Amino acid sequence: MTNALVRHSTAFGCASLVALGLFWMMTSMVNRDAGNLNAERQRMVMNFIRIDDVPPPIPERKRKPPKPPEQEPLPQLEAVSTPAPQMNAPRTPQMNLSRPHFSPNLAMAGLPTMASGMMAYSQPLTPVSQVPPMYPRRALMDGTTGWVKLAFVITEDGNVRDVRVIEASPRRGIFDHEASRALSRWKFHPQKIDGHTVAAHATITINFNLER
Amino acid sequence: MADALFAISSYIDAGGNVLWAILIVAVALWTLILERYWYHWRVFPQEFAALRAQWENTTLTDIWLARKIQQMDVARLRHQLGGSVFLIRTLIAMCPLLGLLGTVVGMIQVFEVLEFSGTGNPRAIASGVSMATIPTMSGLVVALSGLFFSIDLARASEHKARKAADVLSQTLAKIPGLHCHVTGR
Numbered sequence: 538m539t540n541a542l543v544r545h546s547t548a549f550g551c552a553s554l555v556a557l558g559l560f561w562m563m564t565s566m567v568n569r570d571a572g573n574l575n576a577e578r579q580r581m582v583m584n585f586i587r588i589d590d591v592p593p594p595i596p597e598r599k600r601k602p603p604k605p606p607e608q609e610p611l612p613q614l615e616a617v618s619t620p621a622p623q624m625n626a627p628r629t630p631q632m633n634l635s636r637p638h639f640s641p642n643l644a645m646a647g648l649p650t651m652a653s654g655m656m657a658y659s660q661p662l663t664p665v666s667q668v669p670p671m672y673p674r675r676a677l678m679d680g681t682t683g684w685v686k687l688a689f690v691i692t693e694d695g696n697v698r699d700v701r702v703i704e705a706s707p708r709r710g711i712f713d714h715e716a717s718r719a720l721s722r723w724k725f726h727p728q729k730i731d732g733h734t735v736a737a738h739a740t741i742t743i744n745f746n747l748e749r
Numbered sequence: 750m751a752d753a754l755f756a757i758s759s760y761i762d763a764g765g766n767v768l769w770a771i772l773i774v775a776v777a778l779w780t781l782i783l784e785r786y787w788y789h790w791r792v793f794p795q796e797f798a799a800l801r802a803q804w805e806n807t808t809l810t811d812i813w814l815a816r817k818i819q820q821m822d823v824a825r826l827r828h829q830l831g832g833s834v835f836l837i838r839t840l841i842a843m844c845p846l847l848g849l850l851g852t853v854v855g856m857i858q859v860f861e862v863l864e865f866s867g868t869g870n871p872r873a874i875a876s877g878v879s880m881a882t883i884p885t886m887s888g889l890v891v892a893l894s895g896l897f898f899s900i901d902l903a904r905a906s907e908h909k910a911r912k913a914a915d916v917l918s919q920t921l922a923k924i925p926g927l928h929c930h931v932t933g934r
Contacts, residue, residue, distance in 0.1 A: 540792070544784050544792070545784050548779075548780045548781075548782075548783035548784035549776070551780075552776050552778070552782070552783050555775075555783070556772055556775035556776045556891075557757060559890060560760065560772065560775075561753050561756065562890070563760065563883075564756045564757055564759075565756075567883065567886075
Protein backbone atom coordinates (compact mmCIF):
# COMPACT_ATOMS: atom_id res chain seq x y z
CA MET A 538 0.00 0.00 0.00
CA THR A 539 2.75 2.45 0.93
CA ASN A 540 4.48 1.24 -2.16
CA ALA A 541 1.56 2.39 -4.30
CA LEU A 542 1.44 5.68 -2.42
CA VAL A 543 5.10 6.36 -3.11
CA ARG A 544 4.53 5.41 -6.69
CA HIS A 545 1.61 7.75 -7.08
CA SER A 546 3.28 10.69 -5.38
CA THR A 547 6.44 10.32 -7.42
CA ALA A 548 4.35 10.04 -10.54
CA PHE A 549 2.46 13.15 -9.44
CA GLY A 550 5.66 15.11 -9.15
CA CYS A 551 6.84 14.02 -12.54
CA ALA A 552 3.40 14.62 -14.03
CA SER A 553 3.41 18.20 -12.76
CA LEU A 554 6.65 18.74 -14.60
CA VAL A 555 5.22 17.12 -17.69
CA ALA A 556 2.11 19.28 -17.57
CA LEU A 557 4.15 22.42 -17.09
CA GLY A 558 6.31 21.37 -19.99
CA LEU A 559 3.21 20.88 -22.10
CA PHE A 560 1.92 24.29 -21.20
CA TRP A 561 5.27 25.86 -21.85
CA MET A 562 5.25 24.20 -25.23
CA MET A 563 1.81 25.64 -25.92
CA THR A 564 3.00 29.07 -24.84
CA SER A 565 5.91 28.90 -27.19
CA MET A 566 3.56 27.65 -29.91
CA VAL A 567 1.38 30.69 -29.43
CA ASN A 568 4.10 33.33 -29.08
CA ARG A 569 6.56 31.90 -31.49
CA ASP A 570 8.27 35.19 -32.13
CA ALA A 571 8.13 36.62 -28.63
CA GLY A 572 11.77 35.86 -27.95
CA ASN A 573 12.82 37.26 -31.26
CA LEU A 574 10.81 40.37 -30.59
CA ASN A 575 12.56 40.91 -27.29
CA ALA A 576 15.93 40.38 -28.90
CA GLU A 577 14.93 42.81 -31.59
CA ARG A 578 13.98 45.33 -28.99
CA GLN A 579 17.20 45.02 -27.06
CA ARG A 580 19.46 45.27 -30.06
CA MET A 581 21.52 48.41 -30.31
CA VAL A 582 20.11 50.81 -32.78
CA MET A 583 22.59 52.92 -34.67
CA ASN A 584 21.82 56.57 -34.51
CA PHE A 585 22.49 58.41 -37.68
CA ILE A 586 21.64 61.88 -36.59
CA ARG A 587 24.58 64.12 -37.37
CA ILE A 588 25.19 66.83 -34.84
CA ASP A 589 27.50 69.63 -35.87
CA ASP A 590 29.48 71.33 -33.16
CA VAL A 591 28.71 74.94 -33.82
CA PRO A 592 26.56 76.12 -36.63
CA PRO A 593 28.46 78.63 -38.78
CA PRO A 594 27.28 82.18 -38.24
CA ILE A 595 24.92 83.37 -40.83
CA PRO A 596 26.57 86.29 -42.68
CA GLU A 597 24.64 89.43 -42.44
CA ARG A 598 23.52 90.78 -45.70
CA LYS A 599 23.44 94.43 -46.31
CA ARG A 600 20.49 95.59 -48.19
CA LYS A 601 20.93 98.35 -50.66
CA PRO A 602 18.19 100.85 -50.59
CA PRO A 603 16.37 100.83 -53.86
CA LYS A 604 17.17 103.67 -56.16
CA PRO A 605 14.44 106.16 -56.54
CA PRO A 606 12.96 105.81 -59.95
CA GLU A 607 14.18 108.50 -62.23
CA GLN A 608 11.46 110.85 -63.17
CA GLU A 609 11.71 111.29 -66.86
CA PRO A 610 9.69 114.07 -68.31
CA LEU A 611 6.87 112.70 -70.31
CA PRO A 612 7.39 113.38 -73.98
CA GLN A 613 5.02 115.76 -75.44
CA LEU A 614 2.79 113.91 -77.79
CA GLU A 615 1.63 115.55 -80.91
CA ALA A 616 -2.00 115.74 -81.36
CA VAL A 617 -2.84 113.79 -84.42
CA SER A 618 -6.29 113.71 -85.77
CA THR A 619 -7.20 110.08 -86.18
CA PRO A 620 -9.58 109.24 -88.91
CA ALA A 621 -12.80 107.66 -87.83
CA PRO A 622 -12.49 103.92 -88.23
CA GLN A 623 -14.45 102.49 -91.05
CA MET A 624 -16.16 99.61 -89.49
CA ASN A 625 -17.30 96.93 -91.79
CA ALA A 626 -18.88 94.84 -89.13
CA PRO A 627 -21.40 92.31 -90.37
CA ARG A 628 -24.86 93.40 -89.67
CA THR A 629 -26.35 91.22 -87.03
CA PRO A 630 -29.90 90.22 -87.63
CA GLN A 631 -32.09 92.30 -85.43
CA MET A 632 -35.52 91.66 -84.20
CA ASN A 633 -37.93 94.20 -85.30
CA LEU A 634 -39.06 95.06 -81.85
CA SER A 635 -39.86 98.33 -80.32
CA ARG A 636 -37.64 99.81 -77.63
CA PRO A 637 -38.80 99.30 -74.11
CA HIS A 638 -39.53 102.50 -72.38
CA PHE A 639 -39.96 103.00 -68.68
CA SER A 640 -41.33 106.04 -67.16
CA PRO A 641 -41.74 106.03 -63.41
CA ASN A 642 -44.87 107.87 -62.65
CA LEU A 643 -43.50 110.41 -60.25
CA ALA A 644 -46.85 112.04 -59.83
CA MET A 645 -47.77 109.26 -57.44
CA ALA A 646 -45.02 110.24 -55.05
CA GLY A 647 -45.90 111.70 -51.77
CA LEU A 648 -49.25 110.05 -51.48
CA PRO A 649 -50.04 109.06 -47.97
CA THR A 650 -49.82 105.34 -47.93
CA MET A 651 -49.77 103.04 -44.99
CA ALA A 652 -50.97 104.07 -41.61
CA SER A 653 -48.20 102.45 -39.69
CA GLY A 654 -45.91 104.37 -37.42
CA MET A 655 -43.57 105.25 -40.27
CA MET A 656 -44.09 108.57 -41.94
CA ALA A 657 -44.66 109.02 -45.63
CA TYR A 658 -41.96 110.27 -47.93
CA SER A 659 -42.52 113.94 -48.46
CA GLN A 660 -39.84 114.85 -50.96
CA PRO A 661 -40.16 114.51 -54.69
CA LEU A 662 -39.56 110.90 -55.45
CA THR A 663 -36.47 111.31 -57.60
CA PRO A 664 -34.05 108.46 -57.41
CA VAL A 665 -30.41 109.25 -56.77
CA SER A 666 -29.37 106.21 -58.72
CA GLN A 667 -31.69 104.22 -60.85
CA VAL A 668 -31.38 100.74 -62.26
CA PRO A 669 -33.63 100.42 -65.29
CA PRO A 670 -35.82 97.37 -65.16
CA MET A 671 -35.49 94.86 -67.91
CA TYR A 672 -38.49 94.48 -70.08
CA PRO A 673 -39.59 90.90 -69.56
CA ARG A 674 -38.83 88.84 -72.59
CA ARG A 675 -42.26 87.32 -72.89
CA ALA A 676 -43.94 90.66 -72.59
CA LEU A 677 -41.62 92.02 -75.21
CA MET A 678 -42.48 89.20 -77.58
CA ASP A 679 -46.20 89.52 -76.97
CA GLY A 680 -46.18 93.28 -77.09
CA THR A 681 -47.72 93.48 -73.65
CA THR A 682 -47.67 96.82 -71.87
CA GLY A 683 -48.69 97.62 -68.38
CA TRP A 684 -47.75 99.17 -65.10
CA VAL A 685 -46.94 98.06 -61.58
CA LYS A 686 -47.74 99.99 -58.45
CA LEU A 687 -45.27 99.29 -55.71
CA ALA A 688 -45.14 100.27 -52.05
CA PHE A 689 -41.73 100.35 -50.41
CA VAL A 690 -39.74 101.84 -47.59
CA ILE A 691 -36.88 104.26 -48.01
CA THR A 692 -34.44 103.53 -45.23
CA GLU A 693 -32.29 106.00 -43.31
CA ASP A 694 -29.43 105.65 -45.77
CA GLY A 695 -31.61 105.96 -48.84
CA ASN A 696 -31.87 102.30 -49.75
CA VAL A 697 -35.07 100.58 -50.66
CA ARG A 698 -36.53 97.71 -48.74
CA ASP A 699 -39.82 95.92 -48.14
CA VAL A 700 -40.96 96.25 -51.71
CA ARG A 701 -44.53 95.09 -52.15
CA VAL A 702 -46.69 95.02 -55.21
CA ILE A 703 -49.92 96.82 -54.51
CA GLU A 704 -51.49 96.75 -57.88
CA ALA A 705 -50.45 95.71 -61.34
CA SER A 706 -51.80 95.64 -64.83
CA PRO A 707 -51.92 93.08 -66.30
CA ARG A 708 -52.61 91.15 -63.15
CA ARG A 709 -50.79 88.00 -64.10
CA GLY A 710 -47.64 89.36 -62.63
CA ILE A 711 -45.58 89.61 -65.77
CA PHE A 712 -43.96 92.84 -64.67
CA ASP A 713 -44.15 92.42 -60.89
CA HIS A 714 -40.94 90.59 -60.38
CA GLU A 715 -38.90 92.75 -62.69
CA ALA A 716 -40.29 95.94 -61.27
CA SER A 717 -39.63 95.03 -57.66
CA ARG A 718 -36.17 93.72 -58.52
CA ALA A 719 -35.21 96.97 -60.21
CA LEU A 720 -36.78 99.14 -57.54
CA SER A 721 -35.00 97.37 -54.72
CA ARG A 722 -31.71 98.57 -56.22
CA TRP A 723 -32.68 102.16 -56.51
CA LYS A 724 -31.49 104.84 -54.18
CA PHE A 725 -33.27 107.88 -52.93
CA HIS A 726 -32.49 110.79 -50.72
CA PRO A 727 -33.51 109.69 -47.27
CA GLN A 728 -36.32 111.45 -45.51
CA LYS A 729 -35.09 114.09 -43.13
CA ILE A 730 -36.84 115.39 -40.04
CA ASP A 731 -35.01 118.05 -38.00
CA GLY A 732 -31.71 116.98 -39.46
CA HIS A 733 -32.26 113.29 -38.67
CA THR A 734 -32.76 110.76 -41.37
CA VAL A 735 -35.67 108.42 -40.88
CA ALA A 736 -37.26 105.63 -42.81
CA ALA A 737 -40.28 106.54 -44.84
CA HIS A 738 -43.00 104.97 -46.86
CA ALA A 739 -43.40 105.66 -50.51
CA THR A 740 -45.37 104.39 -53.44
CA ILE A 741 -44.33 104.35 -57.02
CA THR A 742 -45.83 103.23 -60.26
CA ILE A 743 -43.57 101.91 -62.94
CA ASN A 744 -44.97 101.89 -66.42
CA PHE A 745 -43.87 99.39 -69.00
CA ASN A 746 -44.47 100.85 -72.40
CA LEU A 747 -43.40 99.90 -75.84
CA GLU A 748 -42.41 102.80 -78.01
CA ARG A 749 -43.79 102.71 -81.44
CA MET B 750 12.85 28.54 -15.29
CA ALA B 751 11.21 31.57 -13.73
CA ASP B 752 10.89 32.99 -17.20
CA ALA B 753 9.09 29.88 -18.36
CA LEU B 754 6.80 29.95 -15.32
CA PHE B 755 5.99 33.57 -15.97
CA ALA B 756 5.23 32.78 -19.59
CA ILE B 757 2.94 29.94 -18.53
CA SER B 758 1.10 32.08 -16.01
CA SER B 759 0.55 34.83 -18.54
CA TYR B 760 -0.63 32.20 -20.99
CA ILE B 761 -3.15 30.93 -18.46
CA ASP B 762 -4.28 34.50 -17.80
CA ALA B 763 -4.87 34.96 -21.51
CA GLY B 764 -6.80 31.73 -21.75
CA GLY B 765 -9.11 32.23 -18.79
CA ASN B 766 -10.02 30.09 -15.82
CA VAL B 767 -10.78 27.00 -17.83
CA LEU B 768 -7.05 26.61 -18.42
CA TRP B 769 -6.62 25.92 -14.72
CA ALA B 770 -9.03 23.02 -15.06
CA ILE B 771 -7.14 21.80 -18.09
CA LEU B 772 -3.87 22.09 -16.20
CA ILE B 773 -5.28 20.07 -13.30
CA VAL B 774 -6.59 17.45 -15.69
CA ALA B 775 -3.23 17.33 -17.42
CA VAL B 776 -1.45 16.79 -14.11
CA ALA B 777 -3.89 14.05 -13.11
CA LEU B 778 -3.63 12.41 -16.50
CA TRP B 779 0.12 12.35 -16.50
CA THR B 780 0.21 11.19 -12.89
CA LEU B 781 -1.85 8.18 -13.85
CA ILE B 782 0.15 7.53 -17.00
CA LEU B 783 3.51 7.73 -15.29
CA GLU B 784 2.26 5.61 -12.42
CA ARG B 785 1.10 2.99 -14.89
CA TYR B 786 4.45 2.92 -16.68
CA TRP B 787 6.24 2.70 -13.40
CA TYR B 788 4.06 -0.25 -12.48
CA HIS B 789 4.65 -1.95 -15.81
CA TRP B 790 8.38 -1.52 -15.74
CA ARG B 791 9.25 -1.96 -12.08
CA VAL B 792 6.46 -3.44 -10.02
CA PHE B 793 4.84 -5.88 -12.36
CA PRO B 794 8.00 -7.95 -13.09
CA GLN B 795 8.55 -8.39 -9.35
CA GLU B 796 4.98 -9.40 -8.69
CA PHE B 797 4.98 -11.71 -11.64
CA ALA B 798 8.24 -13.33 -10.59
CA ALA B 799 6.86 -13.88 -7.10
CA LEU B 800 3.67 -15.40 -8.47
CA ARG B 801 5.60 -17.59 -10.82
CA ALA B 802 7.86 -18.84 -8.05
CA GLN B 803 4.81 -19.55 -5.96
CA TRP B 804 3.25 -21.61 -8.72
CA GLU B 805 6.42 -23.48 -9.50
CA ASN B 806 6.61 -24.58 -5.92
CA THR B 807 2.96 -25.32 -5.61
CA THR B 808 1.77 -28.14 -3.46
CA LEU B 809 -1.61 -28.47 -5.10
CA THR B 810 -2.39 -31.88 -6.51
CA ASP B 811 -5.87 -31.34 -7.93
CA ILE B 812 -5.44 -30.12 -11.44
CA TRP B 813 -8.94 -28.64 -11.67
CA LEU B 814 -8.55 -26.73 -8.45
CA ALA B 815 -5.09 -25.56 -9.47
CA ARG B 816 -6.40 -24.26 -12.77
CA LYS B 817 -9.23 -22.37 -11.10
CA ILE B 818 -6.92 -20.81 -8.56
CA GLN B 819 -4.56 -19.84 -11.32
CA GLN B 820 -7.40 -18.24 -13.23
CA MET B 821 -8.14 -16.19 -10.19
CA ASP B 822 -4.51 -15.12 -9.93
CA VAL B 823 -4.36 -14.16 -13.56
CA ALA B 824 -7.55 -12.16 -13.26
CA ARG B 825 -6.15 -10.29 -10.31
CA LEU B 826 -2.95 -9.63 -12.26
CA ARG B 827 -4.91 -8.40 -15.24
CA HIS B 828 -6.88 -6.08 -13.06
CA GLN B 829 -3.73 -4.67 -11.54
CA LEU B 830 -2.18 -4.23 -14.96
CA GLY B 831 -5.22 -2.52 -16.38
CA GLY B 832 -5.49 -0.33 -13.33
CA SER B 833 -6.51 3.16 -14.20
CA VAL B 834 -6.46 2.86 -17.95
CA PHE B 835 -10.16 3.59 -18.13
CA LEU B 836 -9.71 6.62 -15.93
CA ILE B 837 -6.92 7.77 -18.23
CA ARG B 838 -9.19 7.43 -21.24
CA THR B 839 -11.90 9.36 -19.48
CA LEU B 840 -9.53 12.19 -18.69
CA ILE B 841 -8.34 12.26 -22.29
CA ALA B 842 -11.91 12.51 -23.49
CA MET B 843 -12.52 15.31 -21.01
CA CYS B 844 -9.70 17.54 -22.25
CA PRO B 845 -11.17 18.66 -25.61
CA LEU B 846 -14.52 19.16 -23.95
CA LEU B 847 -12.94 21.43 -21.36
CA GLY B 848 -11.30 23.30 -24.19
CA LEU B 849 -14.69 23.69 -25.81
CA LEU B 850 -16.07 25.02 -22.57
CA GLY B 851 -13.31 27.61 -22.46
CA THR B 852 -14.09 28.54 -26.03
CA VAL B 853 -17.71 29.11 -25.25
CA VAL B 854 -16.80 31.23 -22.24
CA GLY B 855 -14.46 33.27 -24.41
CA MET B 856 -17.12 33.75 -27.06
CA ILE B 857 -19.53 34.98 -24.43
CA GLN B 858 -16.91 37.48 -23.38
CA VAL B 859 -16.46 38.56 -26.98
CA PHE B 860 -20.16 39.18 -27.26
CA GLU B 861 -20.19 41.17 -24.05
CA VAL B 862 -17.36 43.31 -25.35
CA LEU B 863 -19.22 43.77 -28.61
CA GLU B 864 -22.29 44.79 -26.71
CA PHE B 865 -20.33 47.48 -24.88
CA SER B 866 -17.97 48.81 -27.47
CA GLY B 867 -19.42 47.78 -30.79
CA THR B 868 -17.32 46.41 -33.59
CA GLY B 869 -15.03 49.39 -33.69
CA ASN B 870 -12.60 48.18 -31.04
CA PRO B 871 -10.68 45.16 -32.32
CA ARG B 872 -8.24 45.36 -29.42
CA ALA B 873 -10.99 44.74 -26.89
CA ILE B 874 -12.37 41.89 -28.96
CA ALA B 875 -8.94 40.32 -29.35
CA SER B 876 -8.63 39.39 -25.67
CA GLY B 877 -11.94 37.56 -25.84
CA VAL B 878 -10.94 35.83 -29.04
CA SER B 879 -7.67 34.61 -27.55
CA MET B 880 -9.64 33.50 -24.53
CA ALA B 881 -11.82 31.56 -26.93
CA THR B 882 -9.06 29.90 -28.91
CA ILE B 883 -6.37 29.17 -26.33
CA PRO B 884 -8.40 26.68 -24.23
CA THR B 885 -9.27 24.72 -27.35
CA MET B 886 -5.64 24.42 -28.25
CA SER B 887 -4.62 23.49 -24.72
CA GLY B 888 -7.27 20.83 -24.45
CA LEU B 889 -6.25 19.37 -27.76
CA VAL B 890 -2.56 19.37 -26.88
CA VAL B 891 -3.14 17.67 -23.54
CA ALA B 892 -5.45 15.10 -25.08
CA LEU B 893 -2.99 14.41 -27.88
CA SER B 894 -0.11 14.04 -25.47
CA GLY B 895 -2.01 11.45 -23.48
CA LEU B 896 -3.76 9.58 -26.26
CA PHE B 897 -0.81 7.60 -27.54
CA PHE B 898 0.30 6.50 -24.07
CA SER B 899 -3.18 5.48 -23.01
CA ILE B 900 -3.52 3.20 -26.02
CA ASP B 901 -0.03 1.89 -25.50
CA LEU B 902 -0.82 1.16 -21.87
CA ALA B 903 -4.03 -0.66 -22.71
CA ARG B 904 -2.27 -2.74 -25.30
CA ALA B 905 0.69 -3.50 -23.03
CA SER B 906 -1.47 -4.50 -20.09
CA GLU B 907 -3.47 -6.87 -22.22
CA HIS B 908 -0.31 -8.30 -23.74
CA LYS B 909 1.34 -8.80 -20.38
CA ALA B 910 -1.74 -10.40 -18.89
CA ARG B 911 -1.93 -12.94 -21.71
CA LYS B 912 1.74 -13.66 -21.45
CA ALA B 913 1.50 -14.13 -17.69
CA ALA B 914 -1.39 -16.51 -18.13
CA ASP B 915 0.61 -18.50 -20.65
CA VAL B 916 3.67 -18.68 -18.47
CA LEU B 917 1.69 -19.60 -15.38
CA SER B 918 -0.26 -22.27 -17.13
CA GLN B 919 2.96 -24.02 -18.03
CA THR B 920 3.76 -24.41 -14.37
CA LEU B 921 0.65 -26.56 -14.11
CA ALA B 922 2.34 -29.14 -16.31
CA LYS B 923 4.60 -30.06 -13.44
CA ILE B 924 1.69 -31.00 -11.26
CA PRO B 925 1.58 -34.79 -11.13
CA GLY B 926 -1.54 -36.48 -12.35
CA LEU B 927 -2.12 -34.12 -15.21
CA HIS B 928 -3.84 -35.91 -17.99
CA CYS B 929 -5.79 -33.40 -19.91
CA HIS B 930 -4.69 -30.69 -22.29
CA VAL B 931 -3.53 -27.53 -20.66
CA THR B 932 -5.06 -24.36 -21.86
CA GLY B 933 -4.13 -20.85 -21.01
CA ARG B 934 -6.71 -19.01 -18.99
